[in-house]
Amino acid sequence: MISVSLCMIVRDEEEVLGRCLESVKSTADEMIIVDTGSQDRTKEVAAQYTDKIYDFEWKEDFSAARNFSLSKGTKDYLMWLDADDILPEESAAAMLELKQKLPCDTDVVMMPYAVAFDASGKSTFTYDRERLVKNNGAFLFRGRVHEVIPPAGNIYYSDVLIEHRKIGSGDGDRNLRIYQDMEKKGEYFDSRSLYYYGRELLSHREYEKGAQVLRSFLDRPDGWVENQIDATRQMAYCFYGTGEEGRALGALLEGLAYDVPRGETCCDLGRHFMDRGQYEQAAYWYRQALSAKKAERSGAFITEDCYGYLPAISLCVCYDRLGEYGLAEEYNELAETFSPGSDYCRVNREYFRRRRSDGQKRDPNIH
Structure with missing residues (x-):
């Protein structure tokens, strides 16, 4: 032993x-x-x-x-x-x-x-x-x-x-402060440090510089593939922050070049199109998320909901918007299997029940 x-x-x-x-x-x-x-x-x-x-x-x-x-x-x-x-x-x-x-x-x-x-x-x-x-x-x-x-x-x-199991907020500026000190002193940033520096800048809403740092990381030849995939998502969030929606979509699509699509990227693409009322495109990407590769043994950051509940409940919304109510109900029930007792699923179920009983049109507040 x-x-x-x-x-x-x-x-x-x-x-x-x-x-x-x-x-x-x-x-x-x-x-x-x-x-x-x-x-x-x-x-x-x-x-x-x-x-x-x-x-x-x-x-x-x-x-x-x-x-x-x-x-x-x-x-x-x-x-x-x-x-x-x-x-x-x-x-x-x-x-x-x-x-x-x-x-x-x-x-x-x-x-x-x-x-x-x-x-x-x-x-x-x-x-x-x-x-x-x-x-x-x-x-x-x-x-x-x-x-x-x-x-x-x-x-x-x-x-x-x-x-x-964190208690309290701690010093939320500490990590960024250390990276900024490194930059001020002209210290070398390896690829991993660039990636995390970009994430820290994003979390502090320094969107323009965050995008620049993440771009520098992605231009390095030695970045770890899981960090590269995630960096394209973080860069997209930076572009959303600066109001550059086209560049945000481009960053998400860039992430597809590194490996088969991850559920997190698929959900981000789904959200991009759903937020713009393009429900067929959104539904396509949410379906991909449900069958996406989960890199469990790679050390990648894994958001569990992106492989189950989130795409399922989002497909419920997309198909409701498209008038395909049967599919919408099916995906609502699927979402319930990933998150038993979900309030969203319960409210949606009641909405579908009312719609069937009295012919009510789509409720804009469906979740």
């Missing part, structure tokens, strides 16, 4: 750190906590679980802090978590099983990371992350922000799910 060192960096995390460490205490053989300048009770909480608590001066560089934490681990494998992550009970059991069966020649273990949830608690946005790495000095984080350990060697894909 392998042994695992949990290596974490924390700062002002008294609200969530105990929750995280409690969830993982049965699976970690060692806990390393590196504090980067807490002003609250974070260290006191950590001390309830481990005496291996270290200080590290914050340098606006996540990789530097994380690599320091990795350097303190002494077990076979090093595992990282954020303070607002948790290992659900079923994942803890699966983690113990993984420790028993993991092949000894494994270098990196990938695990699904759920970062968004619906009202019922079901994950709506997941992607794989490198979560355990062999403790041989070969694996280090790269990047001042949106840091990553590049997977290499023998990679094992595990179903142990980590959940990101």
